[in-house]
Amino acid sequence: MAVFRERNLSRRSVTNGACGIERKVKASSFARRNDYASYLLRVWQVESDGKRIWRASLENVHTGERRGFASLELAFTFLREQMHKQTDCAVSDET
Numbered sequence: 589m590a591v592f593r594e595r596n597l598s599r600r601s602v603t604n605g606a607c608g609i610e611r612k613v614k615a616s617s618f619a620r621r622n623d624y625a626s627y628l629l630r631v632w633q634v635e636s637d638g639k640r641i642w643r644a645s646l647e648n649v650h651t652g653e654r655r656g657f658a659s660l661e662l663a664f665t666f667l668r669e670q671m672h673k674q675t676d677c678a679v680s681d682e683t
Contacts, residue, residue, distance in 0.1 A: 625670060626650060631660065 628647040633640045644663040647654040657663040 623674070625674065627667070629663070 626649045628649055630645045630647075632643055634643055635641075642660050643656070643658065644660050645654055645656045646663055646666065655666065657666065
């Protein structure tokens with residue numbers, strides 16, 4: 589998988605735009621559940637060899653982990669893999 593950036597932030601500082609107030613964000617209890625996932629998707633275009641291509645990043649909103657992808661397809665593949673992992677864990681937890 590062509591991942592070009594990864595960052596893991598279990599605690600992170602967030603600046604509240606207009607006020608400039610900084611606060612600490614903790615991972616929530618949802619991060620430990622197997623039936624729930626939440627990601628922030630960012631997409632942008634870059635020029636490569638005279639063509640405009642899409643790049644993407646996904647940030648786990650509960651842990652702050654951020655991954656970058658060379659294409660939207662790779663980002664969607666990552667999401668599918670994560671959902672399969674969660675489904676497999678949920679099934680094994682039930683047995």
